[in-house]
Amino acid sequence: MNWDPGGASQNRSKFYVLMRFLRIEQTLFSLPMAYLGAFVVLRRIPSIYDLVLIFSALFFLRIAGMTNDNLADREIDSRNPRTRTRPLVTGVISVSEAKVMIIIGLIGFFVSAYLVNFWAFLLSPIVAAVVMTYPYMKRFTAFANYHLASIQGIAVFSGAVAVLGQVYNSLPQIIYDVPWLFVLSTIFWALGFDLYNHIPDAEFDSQLGLHSFAVMLGSNALKFAGLNQVGSVVLAFFADYLYNLGPIGFLSTILHGIIMAYAYYLASRGDFGRAFYYNIYSSIVLGLGVDIDIALGIPFL
Incomplete structure (x- = not known):
């Protein structure tokens, strides 16, 4: 019951704490599902350009989303015995550092989406809004669990849009083919x-x-x-x-x-x-x- 995927001992290196803070392994675990969306709609291996930008968008959005999640729950985590070792609670990562990470993450995500294609960039604010509003949903509804789950589903959706946007110049057609x-x-x-x-x-x-x-x-x-x-x-x-x-x-x-x-x-x-x-x-x-x-x-x- 004391397990916490976001906890980190204070006597570890700052880099290790940062990786635990971002739960970076979950970003890597989500990547095959993002690529799945692209592979399935293309029926072949996407270009290196597309693969790199899909990874980049996922990586930066993960930075923004996970940091925002930790920042929003900082007070709650400090009161929960299971989450008291999270870096924002212990102070190993400061609030100001977290805010900078959110800004960097969002900028990196929007730039990546812009470089993918017009339709990916057009949809990127909606994707970002879903990710960034998640930590507040549990204040209101149990469906916050499905909100989090939908973020994982969006990885598949986004991978598909990344390549479909280069095939079709029609948003309804892109949405249909996801x-x-x-x-x-x-x-x-x-x-x-x-x-x-x-x-x-x-x-x-x-x-x-x-x-x-x-x-x-x-x-x-x-x-x-x-x-x-x-x-x-x-x-x-x-x-x-x-x-x-x-x-x-x-x-x-x-x-x-x-x-x-x-x-x-x-x-x-x-x-x-x-x-x-x-x-x-x-x-x-x-x-x-x-x-x-x-x-x-x-x-x-």
Whole structure:
């Protein structure tokens, strides 16, 4: 119950603390899903230019979003025994430093979107607004968990827009061609992964009047997380079929489900730390599997 993905000991280097603060490993874990959107709509490997800019946009938006999240929750985190070692709480990272990081992150994101294509730049303020408003939603509604999950889905959406905007000069056509089944599958997957971070704090959040499905559903919250992740696997299988993926794509979906099932088992035993990270691993398997499937183009026999 003392596990915290954003905590960091004060006796570590500033660079290490900064990486923990940004949870940089989660940025890398989201990248295969962002590339998935681009691979699926192109049916081939995108250009190096597109791959670099998709990474750049994701990286900078992650800096802005995660820093804003920590800044918005600084007072809450200082009162929660599980999150008292977060760098903004301990003072290892100052408020002024955090504000500079948000500015740098947003500028880097908008510049990256501008360099991708006109439509990506046009949609970038909406994407940024979704990401930057997330930490405030739990003050009002349990659907904040789906808000966070939608940010993961936006990674798939954004990867698709990054390449579709170079093919079509029509926003409705771009929106239509986004691989929405994979977007929805990602959202349902991420809902479970987010709840693994909230269930340990359910009592604390309830006392502070904060909202989540962990607070709303109580002992049924874990079942709700599992139900959403079953939905993720079902939607991923439909997506594999709809987008004519080969055996590697289907195999990655099976492994995606198996890893999530194991994460659910760990969570049911109270090991939310390992459940959280195994759940993230499942998305890497799915994203990389689809990307490799399309890159190799191996059809079913």
